[in-house]
Amino acid sequence: MSASRKLASFRLPPLPTVGELIKLYNLRAEKQLSQNFLLDLKLTDKIVRQAGSLRDAHVCEVGPGPGGLTRSILNAGATDLLVVEKDTRFIPGLKLLSEAAPGKLRIVHGDILTYRMDRGFPSNISTPWEGDPPNLHIIGNLPFSVSTPLIIKWLEDIANRTGPFMHGRTRLTLTFQKEVAERLTASTGSKQRSRLSVMAQYLCTVRNCFTIPGRAFVPKPERKREAGICLSALWVSVPARQPTSIPPDSPL
Numbered sequence: 001m002s003a004s005r006k007l008a009s010f011r012l013p014p015l016p017t018v019g020e021l022i023k024l025y026n027l028r029a030e031k032q033l034s035q036n037f038l039l040d041l042k043l044t045d046k047i048v049r050q051a052g053s054l055r056d057a058h059v060c061e062v063g064p065g066p067g068g069l070t071r072s073i074l075n076a077g078a079t080d081l082l083v084v085e086k087d088t089r090f091i092p093g094l095k096l097l098s099e100a101a102p103g104k105l106r107i108v109h110g111d112i113l114t115y116r117m118d119r120g121f122p123s124n125i126s127t128p129w130e131g132d133p134p135n136l137h138i139i140g141n142l143p144f145s146v147s148t149p150l151i152i153k154w155l156e157d158i159a160n161r162t163g164p165f166m167h168g169r170t171r172l173t174l175t176f177q178k179e180v181a182e183r184l185t186a187s188t189g190s191k192q193r194s195r196l197s198v199m200a201q202y203l204c205t206v207r208n209c210f211t212i213p214g215r216a217f218v219p220k221p222e223r224k225r226e227a228g229i230c231l232s233a234l235w236v237s238v239p240a241r242q243p244t245s246i247p248p249d250s251p252l
């Protein structure tokens with residue numbers, strides 16, 4: 001490895017494990033906030049790898065909770081990670097991470113459904129819609145309760161080039177409940193094909209990466225989650241809003 005690459009790479013210093021932090025701060029999962037944690041850093045690294053290179057990236061993480069995925073994002077080389085977490089109980093643990101990664105982690109205590117992400121990042125990271133995506137990613141092990149309203153909000157933002165998409169074709173790497181993931185990626189004629197499939201595939205390139213087994217979560221959720229659905233808004237740049245470009249099974 002060259003000296004300059006060595007200087008650029010960052011690893012978090014030794015920290016209490018995510019499991020230890022959960023015990024330390026007595027962070028019992030709240031069903032109301034759809035809290036199912038990922039404690040295995042090999043798995044969170046795998047999820048983060050689906051986003052591609054995060055070297056020097058700006059990232060918004062939705063619902064960092066005890067911070068497993070957050071650690072993987074920082075170790076992958078992101079230089080500006082903004083986390084939006086609704087539950088105050090996680091803030092002290094996140095502050096600990098922020099001290100271990102000076103200048104790299106910004107913590108917002110708030111609701112992702114109302115947070116103005118367009119104000120969260122500098123305008124100089126923007127790239128033209130038709131060009132390469134900006135070095136800005138949205139990553140999250142999404143809370144079940146907000147995943148569908150959130151994706152619909154973002155699809156609207158993609159169509160209008162607003163919110164996080166005012167910077168260009170910002171990439172999303174997200175986990176969903178298995179049935180939502182199946183709907184997002186369902187092809188024409190399949191049983192799961194729905195309005196969500198049509199909207200997502202009209203506006204984005206959608207990739208279903210792998211399935212996370214329920215046993216990977218603490219506590220174990222009732223259903224499996226599909227991980228690393230990568231939505232990149234590649235299709236949005238194509239002037240395809242005419243009805244002719246909408247698939248014939250469209251419920252729109």
Ligand SMILES: C[S@@+](CC[C@H](N)C(=O)[O-])C[C@H]1O[C@@H](n2cnc3c(N)ncnc32)[C@H](O)[C@@H]1O
Pocket residue numbers: 033034035036037038039062063064065066067068069084085086087090110111112113140141142143144146
């Ligand atoms: C499924 S847990 C994932 C936690 C962590 N990222 C992990 O993978 O272990 C969802 C997280 O989102 C948070 N959350 C729930 N609703 C939220 C909202 N509306 N805005 C921001 N965070 C929210 C929860 O408090 C929780 O920390």
